[in-house]
Amino acid sequence: xxxxxxxxxxxxxxxxxxxxxxxxxxxxxxxxxxxxxxxxxxxxxxxxxxxxxxxxxxxxxxxxxxxxxxxxxxxxxxxxxxxxxxxxxxxxxxxxxxxxxxxxxxxxxxxxxxxxxxxxxxxxxxxxxxxxxxxxxxxxxxxxxxxxxxxxxxxxxxxxxxxxxxxxxxxxxxxxxxxxxxxxxxxxxxxxxxxxxxxxxxxxxxxxxxxxxxxxxxxxxxxxxxxxxxxxxxxxxxxxxxxxxxxxxxxxxxxxxxxxxxxxxxxxxxxxxxxxxxxxxxxxxxxxxxxxxxxxxxxxxxxxxxxxxxx
Amino acid sequence: xxxxxxxxxxxxxxxxxxxxxxxxxxxxxxxxxxxxxxxxxxxxxxxxxxxxxxxxxxxxxxxxxxxxxxxxxxxxxxxxxxxxxxxxxxxxxxxxxxxxxxxxxxxxxxxxxxxxxxxxxxxxxxxxxxxxxxxxxxxxxxxxxxxxxxxxxxxxxxxxxxxxxxxxxxxxxxxxxxxxxxxxxxxxxxxxxxxxxxxxxxxxxxxxxxxxxxxxxxxxxxxxxxxxxxxxxxxxxxxxxxxxxxxxxxxxxxxxxxxxxxxxxxxxxxxxxxxxxxxxxxxxxxxxxxxxxxxxxxxxxxxxxxxxxxxxxxxxxxxxxxxxxxxxxxxxxxxxxxxxxxxxxxxxxxxxxxxxxxxxxxxxxxxxxxxxxxxxxxxxxxxxxxxxxxxxxxxxxxxxxxxxxxxxxxxxxxxxxxxxxxxxxxxxxxxxxxxxxxxxxxxx
Numbered sequence: 069x070x071x072x073x074x075x076x077x078x079x080x081x082x083x084x085x086x087x088x089x090x091x092x093x094x095x096x097x098x099x100x101x102x103x104x105x106x107x108x109x110x111x112x113x114x115x116x117x118x119x120x121x122x123x124x125x126x127x128x129x130x131x132x133x134x135x136x137x138x139x140x141x142x143x144x145x146x147x148x149x150x151x152x153x154x155x156x157x158x159x160x161x162x163x164x165x166x167x168x169x170x171x172x173x174x175x176x177x178x179x180x181x182x183x184x185x186x187x188x189x190x191x192x193x194x195x196x197x198x199x200x201x202x203x204x205x206x207x208x209x210x211x212x213x214x215x216x217x218x219x220x221x222x223x224x225x226x227x228x229x230x231x232x233x234x235x236x237x238x239x240x241x242x243x244x245x246x247x248x249x250x251x252x253x254x255x256x257x258x259x260x261x262x263x264x265x266x267x268x269x270x271x272x273x274x275x276x277x278x279x280x281x282x283x284x285x286x287x288x289x290x291x292x293x294x295x296x297x298x299x300x301x302x303x304x305x306x307x308x309x310x311x312x313x314x315x316x317x318x319x320x321x322x323x324x325x326x327x328x329x330x331x332x333x334x335x336x337x338x339x340x341x342x343x344x345x346x347x348x349x350x351x352x353x354x355x356x357x358x359x360x361x362x363x364x365x366x367x368x369x370x371x372x373x374x375x376x377x378x379x
Numbered sequence: 380x381x382x383x384x385x386x387x388x389x390x391x392x393x394x395x396x397x398x399x400x401x402x403x404x405x406x407x408x409x410x411x412x413x414x415x416x417x418x419x420x421x422x423x424x425x426x427x428x429x430x431x432x433x434x435x436x437x438x439x440x441x442x443x444x445x446x447x448x449x450x451x452x453x454x455x456x457x458x459x460x461x462x463x464x465x466x467x468x469x470x471x472x473x474x475x476x477x478x479x480x481x482x483x484x485x486x487x488x489x490x491x492x493x494x495x496x497x498x499x500x501x502x503x504x505x506x507x508x509x510x511x512x513x514x515x516x517x518x519x520x521x522x523x524x525x526x527x528x529x530x531x532x533x534x535x536x537x538x539x540x541x542x543x544x545x546x547x548x549x550x551x552x553x554x555x556x557x558x559x560x561x562x563x564x565x566x567x568x569x570x571x572x573x574x575x576x577x578x579x580x581x582x583x584x585x586x587x588x589x590x591x592x593x594x595x596x597x598x599x600x601x602x603x604x605x606x607x608x609x610x611x612x613x614x615x616x617x618x619x620x621x622x623x624x625x626x627x628x629x630x631x632x633x634x635x636x637x638x639x640x641x642x643x644x645x646x647x648x649x650x651x652x653x654x655x656x657x658x659x660x661x662x663x664x665x666x667x668x669x670x671x672x673x674x675x676x677x678x679x680x681x682x683x684x685x686x687x688x689x690x691x692x693x694x695x696x697x698x699x700x701x702x703x704x705x706x707x708x709x710x711x712x713x714x715x716x717x718x719x720x721x722x723x724x725x726x727x728x729x730x731x732x733x734x735x736x737x738x739x740x741x742x743x744x745x746x747x748x749x750x751x752x753x754x755x756x757x758x759x760x761x762x763x764x765x766x767x768x769x770x771x772x773x774x775x776x777x778x779x780x781x782x783x784x785x786x787x788x789x790x791x792x793x794x795x796x797x798x799x800x801x802x803x804x805x806x807x808x809x810x811x812x813x814x815x816x817x818x819x820x821x822x823x
Contacts, residue, residue, distance in 0.1 A: 073565055103617035116804075119594045121590070121593050121804070136746065139597075142594070142595065147591075147594035148591075149587075149590040149591060149594065151587040151590050151806065152587055152588075152589030152590065152591050153588045153591065154586070154588060154591075155393075155582075155586070156582075156586060158393065166385070166389055167595065169385050170382055170592070170595040170596055171595050177598075191632070210683060
């Protein structure tokens, strides 16, 4: 699979700060990509460059293998910014039609697609309602529809679930999966790590304008694992002494252990097997993305540098 | 380009389809007429009757002070400043004894304060009475005086303007009216539609639509689409007013009796003078209608309307983009808009002041210059054009003024677009004029 988007050494400086400072990464076609970072990390600036709203000071963007030309390529991108809104006085159907036409669809094409999506998301009865009468969740749904209506190859969603109830959030989530399956690439920007863990194939973490993490969710978890395991035993021996691991936590009949350097998980099992203790379960504890995220962002520049080594 | 059209369409239709637009378009002229009628009515109604007791030491004024509509002079006995109110007078006029040519002070005391116009009317009547007395003192009989007054004819001044070989009749009062009216109209519409553009931009920013929009269209397209769309709304409004006025005038014609219209036509044929011994005699109504028609015909209407549309559009485009730039940097707080608007509203108000001067002195250097500089040219040039092209305004002045207005709005649009582009995506930060200047003159 080839990359739909390739960023090479992108830089964007404002008067006082470096909003994006030499960021490169690439996004595979058809993947769901997570762009993460704390507030003010440079995510929005980065997304604005990808959508052609801003021009980078230096560096290049390749879209579908060719240099990015905002004016022509914009039709193939759908962007739902974090700061989003609608014209309050417009009717919903007209509004969707207006945005679709601005994306380059003809009137009849746009109508057809709007009907399709409105039906799909059960919004048909809304057509003549005014935007100002919509609840936050409803206007969120409308935003989503107008973003994906023109079947863009690249869909950029900035905090797409904010303001949605769980039912509608699931509905949108399913649509996102569906779009990815049909060949669209999705960039997903958020602070909500549990969503990223659930949805994204590949993530990039930016902080202070720099990329500090890049990889698949699985790989990153492996990278940041602390060799901790949870082991459930039929009974806990009073004293546990082993070179292979140290006990971090004791619960009822469960232990959290950390494996010492140069030892393997099998050494833990062996230790208890030798004592004839029944092992009920044994699994590795991987750090959640949230923990990794907080650890990286809260940390000083020293930790940031430390984690740059493996990547 | 196609996208700009879509934006223009939305901006235009969303405003024109609004019921409020139709209502204001129809009601504004009606309200204006009502206002003028009402103001005249109340100005006349509001006058109080003055019953003035005159105490004249010389015994001269009795019979010489003319009564007016609301002013009555009486010469009662035994009235003084202490008792005139009890005796039913509203004012008392004290005329001291004349002492040769020495100036004397007349004093009027009143129950209530006298208005300016009433005071002037009384003063004028006293002056007339004194003039009469002086003429009589000089040996002119009262009867002679009256007969002279009656026979004297007032001259009617007809002014002609050189135009190549022939001279064209011109009318200063009409020119003044047209000049002031059109200048005023441009002044008002500049504010109304400028503010409309600003509010539209602020709406897009505060409702967070801007970023959604600029991911599909360029900020410049968005700004220009809004400006052109709202300008078209303004033009539509003018067009509707013109149709309304023509309609009302046609309707009014049906109300005029047939004979009167025939008389007006005859007057038109003979240039206002019906030949002696003619079959028809023109009535007063016909004379008046003819006069109005004749006066109106002295103005070059196609030129004035054409220039008005040009200067309305030019002035609107010149200022609207600046209003858009201000709207784009304002955050939620409308107070910011007030202070940021100052540098734009000041030149508009200043131009208005120059315009009021230019309608009186259309040839003065300041009027000439202000009618060429694009900041003020829309209003000031309209004030001058009413006095005639090429009489008062030379052709070259008009051409230079138009070209510099076009160059001017291209420049303001270009600078504003740069401010707009940055401002519209910036939230939560108060922007100063200095920063806006930096954005405007930044290279890319």
